[in-house]
Amino acid sequence: MNFLNLVRYQNLLMLAFMQLVFRYGFLKFQNIPLALLDWQYNLLVLSTVLIAAGGYVINNVFDQETDLINDPQKVIVGNSISENKAYTIYIILTSVGVAIGFYLSNIISKPSFASIFILIAATLYLYATSLKQIILIGNSVIALLLAFSVIIIGIFDLYPVTVGANKQQMAVLFSILLDYAIFTFVINLLREIIKDFEDFDGDYNQGIHTFPIFFGKEKGIKIVFIFSFLPLITLLYYINYYLLNLLFVTLYLLLFVCGPLTFFILKLWNTKSKKDFHFLSLLLKLILFFGIVSVIVLNYNIKYNA
Template sequence: MKYLKLVRFQNLAMLALMQILFRYTFMKSATYTELTPTYNFLALSHAQFFLLVLATVCIAAAGYVINDIMDQETDEIAKKRVVGKTISEKAAYNLYVILNVTGVGIGFYLSNAIDKPSFASLFIFTAALLYFYATTLKQIAVLGNIVVAAILSFSILILGLFDLVPSTHEGNAFWQGNKAQMRQVFGILTDYAIFAFIINFLRELVKDVEDTDADYAAGIPTLPVLIGKNRTMKIVFGLSFIPVLLFIYYVNANLAQYSYVLFYALLFIIAPLLIFTIKSWSAKSNKEFKNLSFLLKAVLFFGILSIAVITYATTHHA
């Protein structure tokens, strides 16, 4: 259990679920036709796809491990220390190396399997960026939050890079006849990546507010340490209107004809976001900040599930 806590098992499970849902609901449906009822447009086999998920999870887990190794002082103050307490620093470093080697190694294999060897650099870059975040970027207010949010977004885009891009060539007959459709698929992946970025960026800011006292004691200049908790939460309040307005516009422009998609969006995404916006204005205590962070995590989870709801609506709509 201590190792599962170290690698944030729940977050990794949600990451894997997100990728699996996208592939086996939306991407599967988007590349299916009666004439070609197979995954002939998706570049990865089932086994290769699950290796992609494993590689992503391993590198993300390694990021959590190195972050905890570097945050021992802060975590001790916040009373949530794992490395150096229940797990030795040496064991944590060994796990970090094993996870990164596994993730990058799988990345090399998959990149060569789809004849895109240069794509292996994406895994190396992500692993290096997570290390750089834990050791340096975390010390730079806001930039560190942007990096973490961007990495989550990239875990959506990587599906398109490995499963769609390799098939977009002149020799693929399906690609030739469905270029517009496939560009739309990548466009929708990008839309979800943007949504994930915004929600996770807000959550990172709220988590910084929650950890303000520990970060201040450890000398980490996060935004709330520099300008205060109250001002940071006012910024969060203002920024929270962006996903609300964008999501309302997106649903109205693209999905207004599907009644249960509207119901799902209102109940599980827009309503929680509005509750978050309202409560973020007056939040003062760490309990309130923790609840706000959990609310955004729930929005992210239901946002991920929405791809299955939307896929079902669009494929079964008469």
């Protein structure tokens, strides 16, 4: 159990779930060829999960002092798992993940794509060692990497089999993946900032210049409150412009994404305690989950209308 907590298994399950949903709940139902066989695609999921797990491990290594203040009961590195062992776990997870990525890149005859996995692993290491200490940069990097886990589906499963005859259809599907990637980025960016509010005390004592430390809690909440309207307004516009004729997915998004997002905004205004910020962080994770599941509803709604 200590190992599972070390690699943040809940977040890894969400990552794997997201990639599996886009493949088996959406792309598989389109009348298109896919570059990867099922077992090869599962290797792609495994690769991203392993690299992400390595990122969590190395982040825990460098976050020991901060975590002792923020949540001492959940500190693993230095307690149940030694720092040397954690480094070994990090190296194994990251190396295997990158190796799988190298193999898959050669499978689709795009060996240069292996650099994507190396770049992701290197970025996670840089985040743990330095980037997270730079206001908004660290938050944006983590949000961007999660969003890229959606885009990488198109890179490995759509792009290699895109030809003149299906180019337009593939472009539409890739644009849908891109829309979900943008949604994932914005919601996760919000969540990363909210987590900074939750970890305010530990970050302050370690001299880390996070968003709430730089702006102050009260002013920071007001800025995040205003920013939170952006995904809500954008999503409502998207529904009105693209999805209004699809009743099921429209109702789903209004009830399970826009509704909780509105509640998040209202709740945020009066949030002050660590417990409240933790609740908002979980709420955003739930919004992200429902947002991902909407691609299944979208798929069946399109077929139903057809």
